[in-house]
Amino acid sequence: MKSTEAGTGRSLSAGSRLQMAYRVFKGAFFFGRKGLVIWDSWEMWVMQIFITPIAQMGFFAFLSVYLRYPLSETQFIVIGNALQAMSFSAVFAVANITSQDKWQGTLPSTMVTPANRVALFIGRAWFQVLLSALIAAAGLLYAATIFGVSFANADYLGIAAVVMLTAIAMTTFGLLISAVGLYMRTALIVANVFLFVTLLLSGVNFPVSVLPGWLQPVSWAIPLTYGTEAVREAIAGTSLLGLLPLLGWEALDALLVMVAGYAVFAGFESLARRTGRFEEY
Amino acid sequence: MQTLEVKPADGGPAKWAVSVTGLTREYVTRNFFGGASKKTWALSGVDFQVAPGELFGLIGPNGAGKTTTIKILTTLLTPTGGEAKVFGLDVKKDLYEIRRRIGIVFGGERGLYNRVSAVDNLRYFSDLYGVDPSVARKRIPELLEVVGLADRAGEKVEKYSRGMKQRLHIAKALVHDPELIFLDEPTIGLDPAGARDIRNMVTELKRQGKTILLTTHYMFEAEELCQRIAVISKGKIVALDTPSELKNLVRDVSVIELRTYGATNEYVEALKTLPEVGRVTADLDSEVQDIRIQTPLGADLLSKVVAALPPGAKMIDRTIKEPTLEDAYLRLVEE
Amino acid sequence: MVTMDEVTPGKMTEGYLAKRVQVLKASAFLTSKLFFADPQWLIPNIIAPFIFTLVAFFLFQGQTSGPDFLLYLVLGSGLMGMWGTTIYASANSIGFDRWNGTMESTLAAPMPLSWIALGRVLFNTLQGVLTAVFILVIGLAWFRTGFAIVNPPAFLLASVATFLSLSFFGLLMTTVLLLSRKGGFITNSMEIPVYIATGTMFPVILLPIVYLPFSFLLAPTWGIDAIRLAALPGYVGLPTTYWEDIAIMVVETVAYMALAFFLFRRVEAYAKRIGTLEEY
Numbered sequence A: 001m002k003s004t005e006a007g008t009g010r011s012l013s014a015g016s017r018l019q020m021a022y023r024v025f026k027g028a029f030f031f032g033r034k035g036l037v038i039w040d041s042w043e044m045w046v047m048q049i050f051i052t053p054i055a056q057m058g059f060f061a062f063l064s065v066y067l068r069y070p071l072s073e074t075q076f077i078v079i080g081n082a083l084q085a086m087s088f089s090a091v092f093a094v095a096n097i098t099s100q101d102k103w104q105g106t107l108p109s110t111m112v113t114p115a116n117r118v119a120l121f122i123g124r125a126w127f128q129v130l131l132s133a134l135i136a137a138a139g140l141l142y143a144a145t146i147f148g149v150s151f152a153n154a155d156y157l158g159i160a161a162v163v164m165l166t167a168i169a170m171t172t173f174g175l176l177i178s179a180v181g182l183y184m185r186t187a188l189i190v191a192n193v194f195l196f197v198t199l200l201l202s203g204v205n206f207p208v209s210v211l212p213g214w215l216q217p218v219s220w221a222i223p224l225t226y227g228t229e230a231v232r233e234a235i236a237g238t239s240l241l242g243l244l245p246l247l248g249w250e251a252l253d254a255l256l257v258m259v260a261g262y263a264v265f266a267g268f269e270s271l272a273r274r275t276g277r278f279e280e281y
Numbered sequence B: 001m002q003t004l005e006v007k008p009a010d011g012g013p014a015k016w017a018v019s020v021t022g023l024t025r026e027y028v029t030r031n032f033f034g035g036a037s038k039k040t041w042a043l044s045g046v047d048f049q050v051a052p053g054e055l056f057g058l059i060g061p062n063g064a065g066k067t068t069t070i071k072i073l074t075t076l077l078t079p080t081g082g083e084a085k086v087f088g089l090d091v092k093k094d095l096y097e098i099r100r101r102i103g104i105v106f107g108g109e110r111g112l113y114n115r116v117s118a119v120d121n122l123r124y125f126s127d128l129y130g131v132d133p134s135v136a137r138k139r140i141p142e143l144l145e146v147v148g149l150a151d152r153a154g155e156k157v158e159k160y161s162r163g164m165k166q167r168l169h170i171a172k173a174l175v176h177d178p179e180l181i182f183l184d185e186p187t188i189g190l191d192p193a194g195a196r197d198i199r200n201m202v203t204e205l206k207r208q209g210k211t212i213l214l215t216t217h218y219m220f221e222a223e224e225l226c227q228r229i230a231v232i233s234k235g236k237i238v239a240l241d242t243p244s245e246l247k248n249l250v251r252d253v254s255v256i257e258l259r260t261y262g263a264t265n266e267y268v269e270a271l272k273t274l275p276e277v278g279r280v281t282a283d284l285d286s287e288v289q290d291i292r293i294q295t296p297l298g299a300d301l302l303s304k305v306v307a308a309l310p311p312g313a314k315m316i317d318r319t320i321k322e323p324t325l326e327d328a329y330l331r332l333v334e335e
Numbered sequence C: 001m002v003t004m005d006e007v008t009p010g011k012m013t014e015g016y017l018a019k020r021v022q023v024l025k026a027s028a029f030l031t032s033k034l035f036f037a038d039p040q041w042l043i044p045n046i047i048a049p050f051i052f053t054l055v056a057f058f059l060f061q062g063q064t065s066g067p068d069f070l071l072y073l074v075l076g077s078g079l080m081g082m083w084g085t086t087i088y089a090s091a092n093s094i095g096f097d098r099w100n101g102t103m104e105s106t107l108a109a110p111m112p113l114s115w116i117a118l119g120r121v122l123f124n125t126l127q128g129v130l131t132a133v134f135i136l137v138i139g140l141a142w143f144r145t146g147f148a149i150v151n152p153p154a155f156l157l158a159s160v161a162t163f164l165s166l167s168f169f170g171l172l173m174t175t176v177l178l179l180s181r182k183g184g185f186i187t188n189s190m191e192i193p194v195y196i197a198t199g200t201m202f203p204v205i206l207l208p209i210v211y212l213p214f215s216f217l218l219a220p221t222w223g224i225d226a227i228r229l230a231a232l233p234g235y236v237g238l239p240t241t242y243w244e245d246i247a248i249m250v251v252e253t254v255a256y257m258a259l260a261f262f263l264f265r266r267v268e269a270y271a272k273r274i275g276t277l278e279e280y
């Protein structure tokens, strides 16, 4: 009986739907970890947690020193980049999992399963959330130790909340991008460009208000923009309670991104089925 | 099928197109941390020779070491031990000289640039092999014509069917006009017509005087094409002979099936006493009797079987089942 | 219908150099075909560096003024674009064959892998030059600044030398990436450190002293200094002169070349020993 349920796609009760989604999630959960093991090694950890964040923070810090910015501005930049450093893991690596699926030709076999898509993709991304949070935390640690940002007034609970929420929200964004990437030969390109876009738009190196007015709404569509503002406030001493409005907006934004990602993915699936081409995009 | 005359005594190794002695190869699979974790002997002492102009087959189960042998002979893999020579040249030393004189066809879809056309693929590979460009300009369209891709030559390869890709693989292996061609499962995954096209091309190449070393999992294909076949199993050659001699190894599986009227138990007992008869089984309970006689003699035994029939009994029907290459193969690799 | 007998017999190109030039051309040509068959690679090559330029522009804005600074910025971005392309392209030069399934056919050719890879890298670096030019043009138009170069011939020479130097650096990277299975991650984590080390956006003199040897070992550091010396009036960069920059760059590039060719032989031997470079 159970096998025919999955096989025929007959309408299922809400309970068994949930149960199946859970099973898929569990499978994908382990896949998410395994996918990482395949292309991970200690070198890669060193790169993600040490080299890339420090290099990026250093690049913009040096640039601001060269341009004779006041110390406060340099620190603004350092904190922004510390949080932004998570984008690589949240966006790029998540997109990488999907694109590997495409290269290895396993996409059609994933698509033919009756698995609940949301469960499948969330299951795959969980590890990235943790890793992203870890990278941002490491970035903040470098800000304090290497780049001399003062954490004297910092509200650590607030910082933790911002980092965690931003990690979740940005991974969601990564899923949206990998869904968009399904339409193309590789999601990695989109993901890669996006990394640069956040540097420009998300209040990482300068406040959003510096940007032309028409670009600012785009900024606020990216969850990181709320994150960079909130984390600076938390470091300056704003309590978790005071951060709530900003975090609320960020959560709402993440939710919208998730819905958009789902729609894009569903659209791709039906397009691929209509044209019969899973591999070509 | 003709038997090939190979005379190792008067030639010496340089006369062989391919000569392999005591060839071994070990694979070491590394684990996550870079340490050696698992060792497999893919080849453990392989010997064989291929004469110029010969069409030589290599058959054996999955993982037997066929591809490994071909990779070593095509200089893509270094042997762990033993010696492998192509045109008398050492595969470890004279790489480029060997590579210029051989062509390789790997089965399956890999090995082509799918996003560009067939012509682009052939032009690229002919340049890599150093074919004179003015010659290549003529050869490439001619080769595409030979493999029947001329009218789709400008299309991207990703649009090709599996059979077309395989034919393109053959053209690719021929761009530099090699003397010796290796084909590793060239008909894998092709429909019967596509596979026949490939076989015809192989026969044609043989007729042209090319030396060919081929692997396949299809017994009839090996039997139809190859002059000599080596059966390889678990990294060792377990038999090497012409297809008919290989079949001789399992002559005892040839079976005479009789349908008679009026045969008795005594007749069946008499059959068992005939020379070189193995098992005899009979069903004597009905009006017509079915009798099976296992014998290496096959048709030669038939007259004696008929002569032994008791008076009044009649032969209604008879079939002789000759052993196939598959019977020989299965016995060899299962031993 | 043509039969096998009617096919023109094969004839090989003669001459050591002729054969290699033929491979170089074929490889570069195929790479360009593959590129145009899938021009999505334009996105990281052009858009990404351009966005980087914009980020830098917003940072430069307000702190500095005058056309020289804009030219400094735009030149730096162009060089970053070239660098980025080189790093990515070397990852994709032979790495492409690895996931395309053509590694074996490529290795089977009677020609050293290094020459095949060099063809790929040359095309890709050329693409990097186009990226740089593109960024330059867009940057100049966007910021409405002129492009008055102090010494055009010197500028051209320094640019070509930097182009070649990047190509051989790319070739060297290719070997590293062939031997490592973490190509994507190496390229991604190299990008910014290399932008810093070669002084694309700010002088390397600002860097901590421990960073400098690394900086000085990267030939493009000297190339970028030479380009700026030739382009910008009153530019103060490294304590070397234009010609000293060029000389050091040439020496280092020759060293890259030698090392790359040496490593390629190791790569090929390694591939034959383990049996494959296809899977890893």
Ligand SMILES: Nc1ncnc2c1ncn2[C@@H]1O[C@H](COP(=O)(O)OP(=O)(O)OP(=O)(O)O)[C@@H](O)[C@H]1O
Residues within 6 Å of the ligand: B027, B028, B029, B040, B041, B042, B060, B061, B062, B063, B064, B065, B066, B067, B068, B069, C274, C275, C276
């Ligand atoms: N690159 C490799 N690393 C480790 N082991 C390998 C490698 N290639 C082959 N092997 C092992 O060597 C043995 C022989 O493999 P080979 O590919 O030569 O077999 P084959 O006869 O071609 O099989 P098939 O009929 O399946 O193509 C197998 O046990 C295989 O698992």
Ligand SMILES: [Mg+2]
Residues within 6 Å of the ligand: B066, B067, B068, B184
């Ligand atoms: Mg095989």
